[in-house]
Structures are given as structure tokens and as C-alpha cells.
Amino acid sequence: MKFFRQFFLAIKYFWLPIILTSATALTLTACNPANFKSAAAQVPQLVSSILSDPKTFNYPLSQESPNIFGLTYAGLTNQNPITGKIEPDLAQSWEISDDKLKIVFTMRDNLKWSDGEPLTVDDVLFSYNDIYLNKAIPTDVRDTLKIGEKGKLPTVRKVDNRRVEFTVPEPFAPFLSSATANAILPAHALQKSITTKDNEGKPQFLTKWGVDTPPDQLIVNGPYKLERYDTSQRIVFRRNPYYWRKDAQGNPQPYIERIVWQIVESTDTSLLQFRSGGLDNIGVSPEYFSLLKVQEKQGNFKIYNGGPNSSVTFIFFNLNKGKREGKPLVDPVKSGWFNTVEFRQAVAYAIDRQTMLNNTFRGLGLLQNSPLAVQSPYYISPKEGLKVYDYNPEKAKQLLKKAGFKYNEQGQLIDAQGNRVRFSLLTNAGNKIREAMGSQIKQDLSKIGMQVDFTPLAWNTYTDKISNTLEYDAGLIGFGAGLEPNDSANLWSPQGGSHLFNQKPQAGQKPIEGWEVAPWEAQIGELYIKGARELDDAKRKEIYAQTQQLSQEYLPFVHLVNAYSLSAVRNRFEGIRFSALGGAFWNIHEIKVID
Known part of the structure; x- marks a missing residue:
């Protein structure tokens, strides 16, 4: 993915x-x-x-x-996973201008490619100007380089035979830690x-x-x-x-x-x-x-x-309200359920994550409540005000009733129009942990009257559904979460290439009519832009705290267990x-x- x-x-x-x-x-x-x-x-x-x-x-x-x-x-730089510090890689050093808008990297001397050809500043220019910043190349790297509300891109120029200068349109805090880690590619082989x-x-x-x-x-x-x-x-x-x-x-x-x-x-x-x-x-x-x-x-x-692992595991619903060639991506009845926040919150309360941790994970993990890794300096814990969804099926039922759902004589959950609540949950086959998690989710949600058709699929089939055809109800998956929140910006930006729960069509895919962005969804995207612009770490943490709180309130992802x-x-x-x-x-x- x-x-x-x-x-x-x-x-x-x-x-x-x-x-x-x-x-x-x-x-x-x-x-x-x-x-x-x-x-x-x-x-x-x-x-x-x-x-x-x-x-x-x-x-x-x-x-x-x-x-x-x-x-x-x-790439030019590398991040030490022990200390979290940015360290030199192909670049031996760098200087940042006082206004924080220019970064000049000095390349190591006598670098070579695996075929013995020299690796030079020209390869850096080629990698960025001809590939990563080239709109004809559909690469997700470009998402990590977009800056500000308008998604402006940096400019890259050669200073001399050892130095290359990046200029950003506005201060961009994560530039050094994420953008400069992108692979440098060989101009002589690919130009x-x-x-x-x-x-x-x-x-x-x-x-x-x-x-x-x-x-x-x-x-x-x-x-x-x-x-x-x-x-x-x-x-x-x-x-x-x-x-x-x-x-x-x-x-x-x-x-x-x-x-x-x-x-x-x-x-x-x-x-x-x-x-x-x-x-x-x-x-x-x-x-x-x-x-x-x-x-x-x-x-x-x-x-x-x-x-705790540096990844997060969650389930997500397809919130896309759009159509392709006149056909809704999601059954309109189900789409109405999924786009009801009380429905998603009820699902979160109905999943017994502690039992999941005790049984499937043998106690070897923690309950996950945030889209950020716990190692990130911008992570906020439940003690700092992050909302959590401890197992409470009765509260789940109350939320559903508040949203207009009800129960029939068989105890099955139905919506206001009498449709039984039934949807499919997909994951990748072959991962025993995921399959066990999905089986428990199916059982837990049956206790609040929902019927879940849990279906592990071959990996290629699964990813085609959630990133290409977009014809699915819900998925169970994991996402890498590093120290820098902006590394996940393309997950949270409504325009991002990894905006799983409400994906826009990507390059080469069929267009989608009627695609909508919810106000809270847009707000999270705007906060990620604001967080990347802010250079003061304390203020950045306040911004990313808001993103975590909004995520937990509106639940585009129901976080589960972090092994x-x-x-x-x-x-x-x-x-x-x-x-x-x-x-x-x-x-x-x-x-x-x-x-």
C-alpha cells in the first residue's frame, strides 16, 4: 500500500x-x-x-x-530510531537559513553508484526536479513535499559541485526529518x-x-x-x-x-x-x-x-459518498450508517479490546488510542485528555438508539427504515493475528445486534478494493507511525494518496462524482498543515493534540491493540x-x- x-x-x-x-x-x-x-x-x-x-x-x-x-x-539524511535525531547520510552536513526557508546540503565527497559511476549533486536535482516534483510521475513522495494550504512544493537548485539548496515557500518543520530521507536515484540510468x-x-x-x-x-x-x-x-x-x-x-x-x-x-x-x-x-x-x-x-x-510497536492497527469504514459511472461506491443504506458518528462510536465501545489484548496478544502489548506512535514526542495519552473507548456494550446500544437505530424481536439491530445492520469486514489473509482480531470483532459486534461478514482476502485483492475500486464496507489494517506526525500527512489530508476512509481517485483511476469532505475531516487536514508550519515544539504538540482528539471523537479509525x-x-x-x-x-x- x-x-x-x-x-x-x-x-x-x-x-x-x-x-x-x-x-x-x-x-x-x-x-x-x-x-x-x-x-x-x-x-x-x-x-x-x-x-x-x-x-x-x-x-x-x-x-x-x-x-x-x-x-x-x-537519502540525504537518516533518522536514528534510538535517539530520534536526524543524522547525515549521503549529505555530510547542512545549513538552515535564519528565516528557515532555505536548507543547503553538502554532499559527501567521492560518492558512487553500485555500477561505479559518480553520485553527484546532479543526481539529487534529478531525483527531486525530474521525479518527485514531476506531476507526470504519480509518486506518493510528493505528498511529503507539499507545503501549506495550497500544497506548494519546494524548489531545488545546484549551488556548486558539492552543494544543493532546497527552498521552501514557508517554514516547514518536518522537512529535514522526512522529505530529505527520500531515496536519491541515478540520473545516468533513469534520465x-x-x-x-x-x-x-x-x-x-x-x-x-x-x-x-x-x-x-x-x-x-x-x-x-x-x-x-x-x-x-x-x-x-x-x-x-x-x-x-x-x-x-x-x-x-x-x-x-x-x-x-x-x-x-x-x-x-x-x-x-x-x-x-x-x-x-x-x-x-x-x-x-x-x-x-x-x-x-x-x-x-x-x-x-x-x-510498543511503531505501527497502529485499526478498523475503518468506507465513508466515501461518491459514485463511479452513476453507481455508489458504498450501498447508500450502509453509507448512511457508516457516516453516522454515533454508529462508529458504538462500534468502538462494543469491541472488547482488553480481551483481545489478553487472548490474541497474550498480554504482549498495549491498548492503542491514538493515530500517533507512543514514542512520538507529539503523542498525547488518555491521562492528557485523549478520549478512549473502553468496552461498554450497553453504552454502544444507547448511542445506536440515540442515532435512530432499534432492535427487532430477534435482538437484531435495524435502522429507522427497518434495514438489518449487516456489513463486510475485510483484512489480508495469512496474518493469523489479524484473522483472530477480525473473528473477535465479528463476535463482539454480534452482541449489539450487528452482523459482520468477516472475509480475509489475498493481499493484492484486498489492496485493490481499498485503494483502487473503493468498493468495500470496512477494513482491518495496520499503519506505520513514526516520530514525526507529518510523515502520515497523506493519511490525514483529504487530498492525500493514503486517505483510506474517504479516498479520492488516484492518477489513472476512474473519476468519482459527488465526493464530499466532512467538516471535522477538513479540520484535521488543516491542523496537519498548521503543525508542519509551526517551528515551536510545544505549540506543535498542542496542534497535534487537537488532531488526536478530533480523530478519537469522530473515529475515522477505531484503534485496537498495539503489540x-x-x-x-x-x-x-x-x-x-x-x-x-x-x-x-x-x-x-x-x-x-x-x-
């Missing part, structure tokens, strides 16, 4: 396949990592697993996780695809670097380059010999020569492979924790606990600095294999 770009913006050296999972048909024997290990040269390597194939190798067009870009690309048009007059770049591209044609600047991709089996990365980092002794980094991502069919399969020694690390879901904890010493691994960030890692790796925001391998360039 397009809204998972946040992961790359916030943490560029860690992949987060546990947030979104999908099933890919694969036999355990055919994809046993041990088979690959025995056949390959024994070099320092890390073997992990992901649950689905990548959808593209073209970074600006990527809308989904898992993807390869955290390993293959770097021609921007200027050359296809039969429809579109840049050939839109079909460049798909997953069928031979790995040696992909030019990158990150710690690793793609060496091999076997569909539905594995992705193999090899250390980029031209990567810029070196340790204090002048040794090239990263130290690990090869990274292998096995593509497996489910989390259960990953668990079997990890326990048999075929995988070096695995995300530990709650149902696996007790089993793995007692095997730490015997299995020569350690379970790291980073505290602890747990990962089991073999003890053969040195240099692990685990973080909920970055995971186990965010500092992959520093990590060594010690056996």
Missing part, C-alpha cells in the same frame, strides 16, 4: 514485513533456507523471511510492503526513461524497473544491491562494494556480505524454518512467544522486546541495537557475523 512509504522515510535500514503480510503459495521443502545455504558459498550472510513477493523495484512508484528499498537506497514517452504520451519511467528487471540493471546507492530474485522463492542481496560507509579503521561497511529473504507462505512456515535453524531472525508474534522463550538458550538466540515489538535473533550477530522503531537490523552496516 502507498501509505507504507513512512517506513522508508523514518527507518531506511530496516524492513517491516510483519506490518502487512500476504500469502504466497510455496512448499516448505522447495524453499528451505538450509538448501540454499548448502548450495551457496559460505560467506557472512543473514537469512530472513518475508510473506509475499515485492510488487516493483521502482522506488517512487512503490506503494506496498515488503519492498527492497530500505537495503538498496539512501532517458523520463524524457522518452510511450504511445499514450506517458514517461517510460512508469514501466521502468519492474520485478522482471534483471538485477544487474538495477543501479542503487544503499548498503546492498539486488543479486537475485526467484519469484515466490527468495530475494538475494549482495554487499554494494561502492557504498560510502567505512568504520573507524577504514574498513568498508556493511560487514555482512549477503542477505537472503526467503519468501514463505505463512508465519507458521517461518516459525518452522527458524526453529530448524534455516532462518536467522523472525518477528515474534504473541502466539509464538511462550514457545520460543523457553528455547532461547538451546536455540542460541535471543528475543528482543522493543516495547510489543518482538524479534528473535541468532546470537551469531554482533552489534544488534534493537528498537521498536527500527527493529533488529536498522544499523545493518555495523552488524557482524561472529561465528
Whole structure:
């Protein structure tokens, strides 16, 4: 999904396949990592697993996780997930003007691409001016660069051979932390695809670097380059010999020569492979924790606990009132329910989140009440006035009756016109936690008379419904939430490419007639603009406090449980600095294999 770009913006050296999972048909024997290990040269390597194939190798067009870009690309800056500080990456330093409208970056000397070609200021200009700021390229990166009510974009110019200047139309607090983390792309490999048009007059770049591209044609600047991709089996990365980092002794980094991502069919399969020694690390879901904890010493691994995860999980209703070719996206009867705030609040009160935490999550998590990660300095807690929806089915029924709903003799909920309240809830199949959550939600809502048709779908089918056709009732999904609220601006802006609950058509999609924006919805979007403009941190927190309060009052998302960030890692790796925001391998360039 397009809204998972946040992961790359916030943490560029860690992949987060546990947030979104999908099933890919694969036999355990055919994809046993041990088979690959025995056949390959024994070099320092890390073997992990992901649950689905990548959808593209073209970074600006990527809308989904898992993807390869955290390993293959770097930006001007990087955010340390331990300290939260912005650190140099391809740029060695920067200067901000007194009026906060100009930022001049000085690039590192002698940077190179993975093919040995020089990486220069011209590549920065190309990446921004020709791709990210180019309206002919439908990239979600542009959402992170829009500034102010009119969504003005920065200008980028070359100062000299080492320096590049960004000018913003007004002060923009998150510019350094989010916008400059975007991948820098190779002009020498991609420029021609921007200027050359296809039969429809579109840049050939839109079909460049798909997953069928031979790995040696992909030019990158990150710690690793793609060496091999076997569909539905594995992705193999090899250390980029031209990567810029070196340790204090002048040794090239990263130290690990090869990274292998096995593509497996489910989390259960990953668990079997990890326990048999075929995988070096695995995300530990709650149902696996007790089993793995007692095997730490015997299995020569350690379970790291980073505290609450940096993602939020929620259900959402389709609030889109629009039509396509005269046909409503949502059944008008259901749309009336979903767009009634008391209906959404009743759903929130009717879900027993504490039982969900105790049973599905085995107590390994916290109740989530905000769209912001608890680690964010702008997060406000219930103690600071954030509204919460503790389990209260009686209150849920009262709210429904207040909104004109009633109960028939069978205890079924019906609306004022006598229509039984029944809707479908979708999620991605293969994620056992999500499937358990959906099953409980179905049961909980039945207690207040609602019939929920819970349907896990193949990942591609699911994402097509919630971001393309927009023909769905409700969904259950997760969203990455970093330290900087503006990284999620495209979720909250009514014009944003990830405005899930009331999505506008995206580039290339059929138009929508009658699309409406609710006053509270517009207000949240305006507050995000205001928050990005404000440079005083205390005032920014006040602004983002309002966004959280409005979100919890009007409930475009019903937040559920935030699991602890747990990962089991073999003890053969040195240099692990685990973080909920970055995971186990965010500092992959520093990590060594010690056996």
C-alpha cells in the first residue's frame, strides 16, 4: 500500500514485513533456507523471511510492503530510531537559513553508484526536479513535499559541485526529518526513461524497473544491491562494494556480505524454518512467544522486546459518498450508517479490546488510542485528555438508539427504515493475528445486534478494493507511525494518496462524482498543515493534540491493540541495537557475523 512509504522515510535500514503480510503459495521443502545455504558459498550472510513477493523495484512508484528499498537506497539524511535525531547520510552536513526557508546540503565527497559511476549533486536535482516534483510521475513522495494550504512544493537548485539548496515557500518543520530521507536515484540510468514517452504520451519511467528487471540493471546507492530474485522463492542481496560507509579503521561497511529473504507462505512456515535453524531472525508474534522463550538458550538466540510497536492497527469504514459511472461506491443504506458518528462510536465501545489484548496478544502489548506512535514526542495519552473507548456494550446500544437505530424481536439491530445492520469486514489473509482480531470483532459486534461478514482476502485483492475500486464496507489494517506526525500527512489530508476512509481517485483511476469532505475531516487536514508550519515544539504538540482528539471523537479509525515489538535473533550477530522503531537490523552496516 502507498501509505507504507513512512517506513522508508523514518527507518531506511530496516524492513517491516510483519506490518502487512500476504500469502504466497510455496512448499516448505522447495524453499528451505538450509538448501540454499548448502548450495551457496559460505560467506557472512543473514537469512530472513518475508510473506509475499515485492510488487516493483521502482522506488517512487512503490506503494506496498515488503519492498527492497530500505537495503538498496539512501537519502540525504537518516533518522536514528534510538535517539530520534536526524543524522547525515549521503549529505555530510547542512545549513538552515535564519528565516528557515532555505536548507543547503553538502554532499559527501567521492560518492558512487553500485555500477561505479559518480553520485553527484546532479543526481539529487534529478531525483527531486525530474521525479518527485514531476506531476507526470504519480509518486506518493510528493505528498511529503507539499507545503501549506495550497500544497506548494519546494524548489531545488545546484549551488556548486558539492552543494544543493532546497527552498521552501514557508517554514516547514518536518522537512529535514522526512522529505530529505527520500531515496536519491541515478540520473545516468533513469534520465532517458523520463524524457522518452510511450504511445499514450506517458514517461517510460512508469514501466521502468519492474520485478522482471534483471538485477544487474538495477543501479542503487544503499548498503546492498539486488543479486537475485526467484519469484515466490527468495530475494538475494549482495554487499554494494561502492557504498560510502567505512568504520573507524577504514574498513568498508556493511560487514555482512549477503542477505537472503526467503519468501514463505505463512508465519507458521517461518516459525518452522527458524526453529530448524534455516532462518536467522523472525518477528515474534504473541502466539509464538511462550514457545520460543523457553528455547532461547538451546536455540542460541535471543528475543528482543522493543516495547510498543511503531505501527497502529485499526478498523475503518468506507465513508466515501461518491459514485463511479452513476453507481455508489458504498450501498447508500450502509453509507448512511457508516457516516453516522454515533454508529462508529458504538462500534468502538462494543469491541472488547482488553480481551483481545489478553487472548490474541497474550498480554504482549498495549491498548492503542491514538493515530500517533507512543514514542512520538507529539503523542498525547488518555491521562492528557485523549478520549478512549473502553468496552461498554450497553453504552454502544444507547448511542445506536440515540442515532435512530432499534432492535427487532430477534435482538437484531435495524435502522429507522427497518434495514438489518449487516456489513463486510475485510483484512489480508495469512496474518493469523489479524484473522483472530477480525473473528473477535465479528463476535463482539454480534452482541449489539450487528452482523459482520468477516472475509480475509489475498493481499493484492484486498489492496485493490481499498485503494483502487473503493468498493468495500470496512477494513482491518495496520499503519506505520513514526516520530514525526507529518510523515502520515497523506493519511490525514483529504487530498492525500493514503486517505483510506474517504479516498479520492488516484492518477489513472476512474473519476468519482459527488465526493464530499466532512467538516471535522477538513479540520484535521488543516491542523496537519498548521503543525508542519509551526517551528515551536510545544505549540506543535498542542496542534497535534487537537488532531488526536478530533480523530478519537469522530473515529475515522477505531484503534485496537498495539503489540510489543518482538524479534528473535541468532546470537551469531554482533552489534544488534534493537528498537521498536527500527527493529533488529536498522544499523545493518555495523552488524557482524561472529561465528
